[in-house]
Amino acid sequence: MKLYDYILDADCYKVRLLLAFLRVPWQPVKLNVHPGRDHHAPWFRALNPRGEIPLLDDDGFIVGSAEAILVYLATRYDEKRTWLPMTPTSMATVMQWLQFASGDLAPLSRARMRDLTGQMLQEDPDRAQGRSALEILEDHLCERELLGDEWVAADHPTIADVAIFAPTALAEEAGLSLENFPAIWRWVDRMRRLPGFIVMPGIFPVPLLKHDIGPSLASAILCRCIVTNSVRKSSAGDCSFPGHGLLATERVLNQAQDDSRRMQFSPFVPI
Amino acid sequence: MTDKVLDPVALSDWYVVATASEIEPGRSEQTRLLGLDVVLRRNTEGVCGASLLAGDGAERPMTSIVERYGLIWLCLGTPRREIIAIPEFDESQRRVIRRGRIGVATSGQRVIENFVDLSHFSFVHTGTLGGYDNAEVPEYRVEFREDATELWATECRFMQPKASAAAGAAEDVLYDYRIWSPYISVIYKDSLVCRGKKDLICLFVQPLEETVSVVHSCALVHDETNSDNHILHFYHEIFAQDRSVLIQQLPKKLPVKPRRDIPTISDATSIAYRRWLDKSGLEFGLDRSLP
Structure with missing residues (x-):
């Protein structure tokens, strides 16, 4: 199986992420999307006239558009049929949220790519549209939690979660802060803890420290380390030896608290 | 911002403003440097020039523009030194x-x-x-x-x-x-x-x-x-x-x-x-x- 892929593309990440969850082996065909615009080259247009990535080639069957690829992979390779449940109501619900991912959240990805490739606009209209979409998602996830469900379209993760996760978790990169979206934070954290989860640039893994010092402390320290770009051996090292460096740990925590904006990296930490 | 642009230290240094191959002969590109609008324009002979764009659309040609290492280098003031040697x-x-x-x-x-x-x-x-x-x-x-x-x-x-x-x-x-x-x-x-x-x-x-x-x-x-x-x-x-x-x-x-x-x-x-x-x-x- 080949995936025409670009490392910084959120839609390609949707496919890579599901492939990882399903543990399906695949090979990338790496395109120079930026700065080379390979996806508009004649050879690629011959494969996909829309000139868009991702594009999947599974033993000669070629399909484009991230959401269509997710549907194909889930139907073809998920024997338990949980990623795309097949009852009429659950399937329709998943499809509805796939549409949300490819439509309502698309402005977020556009704004992100403009910023990333140095074409930033002062007032990007896509950013405002992206914020409205996040508000819809926040309300939806909040409601789901009140009903006792933790996922977008079912009582377990589906391809709707995968499709929505990529642009949402990368919202910071589009210049949109997730500070005021606590239900989204919690859901992002649940996603990151699913078996097989992989990252892409802009998305950090759940912190792993040698000793279990509790998720809040660990992530507070690591996120502090990451955002200040200044973890020293001391801060990371101290916290893995409880009792040895509590003062340092406390100092790190205090700094993290002072800088609540930076705390958005560890949404699951209510300090 | 205007105060900062008068910053003589910033003005007397060299900056990369584009990859040379981005701008084909007969084409131009607008960009910004140090808070100012700059137009890069390559003529049909292949020579790339630069000018500062004023608020009223007037262009002031810049003289310190050099192509080196496949990049376009620009200095908006009087360069205080040569471009980095690599x-x-x-x-x-x-x-x-x-x-x-x-x-x-x-x-x-x-x-x-x-x-x-x-x-x-x-x-x-x-x-x-x-x-x-x-x-x-x-x-x-x-x-x-x-x-x-x-x-x-x-x-x-x-x-x-x-x-x-x-x-x-x-x-x-x-x-x-x-x-x-x-x-x-x-x-x-x-x-x-x-x-x-x-x-x-x-x-x-x-x-x-x-x-x-x-x-x-x-x-x-x-x-x-x-x-x-x-x-x-x-x-x-x-x-x-x-x-x-x-x-x-x-x-x-x-x-x-x-x-x-x-x-x-x-x-x-x-x-x-x-x-x-x-x-x-x-x-x-x-x-x-x-x-």
């Missing part, structure tokens, strides 16, 4: 991978400071340039060269799981960092393919505004096995990881006064860079407030 661009044994423009909503000085920092490798580039198990930064040297116009950090050593696209196994890699200007830095890094040779990673920041930057960069690497696109993805992944951290750093302008930072020994380069910027008289992109 003779490795003319040597044939390395592949030149051009990473294109990457936008970062922060000051160029933040970008350079991150570039020369070793201690973030393990936490931001986990699995490539560093890992949790080898997070300690061994001591290195910091020195000024060329009459203190250049800042160097040498003998930097770091255990890297995958130091380049061509790297096969984890290795202790030796680095030299050269900071040529507040916005330009070059890494000279052990090649894992050609022993005894160096790979270069060049970072040329184009400050659009004080806290909005475009980063042009090139990797000059020994690599006979990987495709250009494979190497490009390797570097795009790394820089995008840096970017996701950089856009979170506050204040966006780099603080340069003593006691605005609480450094440790591994910050030696960063601290030397901040104090060097402070002494340089530069205003653009810097936070000069006292603690």
